Amino acid sequence: MIKYKIHISSRYEHMRPLIESIAKNGVPEDTEIIYQGRNTVYRMLTDNRPIIIKSFKLPGCINSYVYTTLRKSKAERSYLNSKKLQQLGFRTPAIIAYAEVRRGHKLLNSYYISEEIAGGNMRDWENNTDADQLLHGLAQEMFKLYRAQVWHKDFSPGNVIYTGSAESGYRYYYIDVNRMKFNVSSRKKLMSMFRSMHDSFEETARLARYYAQVSGEPEDRIVAEALEVHKHYIDSRILRRKLKHMIKL
Template sequence: MKIIHCHPKYQHLKSKIESIIKGFESKGVAVTIGQRNVIKSFEVDRLTLNIKSFKKPNAFNSFIYKWIRRSKAKRSFEYASRLIDCGISTPFPIAYKEETSTLGLKKSYYVSEHIDYDFEFRALIHNPKFPEREEILKQFAEFTFKLHENNINFLDHSPGNTLVVKTKQGYKFYLIDLNRMRFESMTFEKRMHNFRRLWLSKTMIKVIAKKYSELYNTSYQETHDLMLKQSMAFQHKINRKKLRRSGRKMQFKS
């Protein structure tokens, strides 16, 4: 069985999207070719679409995604719609497709509008002298605060999952890779925990913590200390195996 669901705004493209997905393997321009997922772009009626093909799940997950949990494609579509309703920017959700059998999910695809972005958030990590870096970090703190105020816990809040567009009014942030989210009350501890995957340096934490503390009406020191603690714990956890193998000391970036 093949099911395709289109946003009401794009119902007129349904048949064309179905045709594109049929030829996904041999057509389109590669955006990301990963071990798990593949993203390609396609031109349709002067509109550029990004189509994400999720890796075929194993037998267990195939059953789970059909009968118990929503597929990653469906979650991506629904979460994007919910973000937009909250005023959070993300590439517009156009459609998703699921291919299933009686045993479970076989393949799934998520279709979204292409964003011409200027850089990823990760550029600020790799380049401490990035133009207007401090101002971008302040605006990013405001963006993340807005997420938290809307009770959105973006579990994959990592450097490659925020696209940045420079506008006349400032910087606009777009979330991508949306299939892992929780919509829940965000305590102060959860908010600081949500920064841990961003690989923030000490300097970046100082800037973000100062702005966030102003917005959340809490002390800078408390905000800074917990954000730093969460970030260091995550980075040390990821680096632990590398440390053991190399026998070298790795320092937290300043």
Template sequence: MGITIVLADNSKLNKEKVLKSIDNFDHEGKLIGYGSRNKIKKITIDNAEYNIKSFKNPNVVNQIVYRFFRKSKAERSFLYAKRLLKMGVLTPTPVAFVEYKSIFTFGRSYYISEQLKYDFTIRKLIDEPKYEDYENILRQFTQFTYDLHEKGIHFLDHSPGNTLIKKTNSGYEFYLVDLNRMDFKTLNYQERLANFARLSPKDYMLDIISDEYAKLMNKPSDEVRERMYFYSQKFSSGFKKKEAFKKKYFFWRKKKR
């Protein structure tokens, strides 16, 4: 397969260093994220730290789709990161994306960004409801999400681990990650509230989030809370059904570690 390497304009790396890091991906670096589909490693290059996200080979249909009709997950991550930064939304600095393609099919791809030192994610608040400054963090996070919506950003993977949070002297900074599923459009009222569905099934979290969002939208707090509860429960129910189905019919699959 041929290889395509695209660098950001301000990248400190050249194509040779990027290619070397990809060639050594399986043998070097620290694994920081692993799923059934993708793998993320932290790798040091020239005394600087980078994250490399490896997207697995797509299925037969998507090998054709990504080759001819749709941008790859790696390219979308790269382009969306650049677009977010231009819109004033924080995300780890994009460095490059890499794709392996033949004449007719698409193979593996990689997205590289600068490593970001952060303090925690929203998952910390789910696991530790007595975490220091809990309510203030949630309210600032809700303001951050409202700003996304006002700017026409629909982050489809708005889930607990996909916003990195840094504590600052003046409050908190929020950085989006896992960017390949995103729409840029005007969101209607229901889409805005449904966008919180993946974040938490915890009522006490939704109570704070819905109260803050209602104030920002100048809507009745009871109405916003009820709708957020509905979308959260709908997502949780669908997720549980999906997991039960996979457990029943795909029990033979084992994740590689």
């Protein structure tokens, strides 16, 4: 028997018919796809407002039961983690809802829905004419996350959205937060957020120097820590590519 678990933020209760339709029938076929990989991300215009629908990949056989019994689904964690972030004073796109489709104790489909943030992301920040101000603001945000003991396990340039300008100040929003952890005291884990913010060692060190400024810690220590986790990430990525190539052969 198919069951639906739907939770909608109170201010978006008027969208219940749309969200129930998505849960029961899937995302409409003519909806714009803005990302397709492990998960699929859609952009839809409703009430003259763009919203984002993240459809999570169907879980494997074991996880399809784990996500209804032992752990919360990725959609529910996206919803709850976004709320927790906002409670801690950080920004995320406005939270609309999450929905799950279950058959008995098996999770089938799940969706997380939020408003879209019209802003830029941190990819190739060195090409931004205001890169120094942008990085300084990002370093401040990273230090705030550190002090709040928030570990964004998927902290990457595409998952940090910014709005504003050098004159008015930048505001940073976090997305893809379903794997985020709170109350993390491990410095190693928290500092690992430097690992994949840029492919370049030079730009990673540049961000680390700004972090040292705002944190008051020795620059050489912060840069060394940042480059260490960055190197480990790059080396791991190269190794994975080699292994995939060997398997294909």
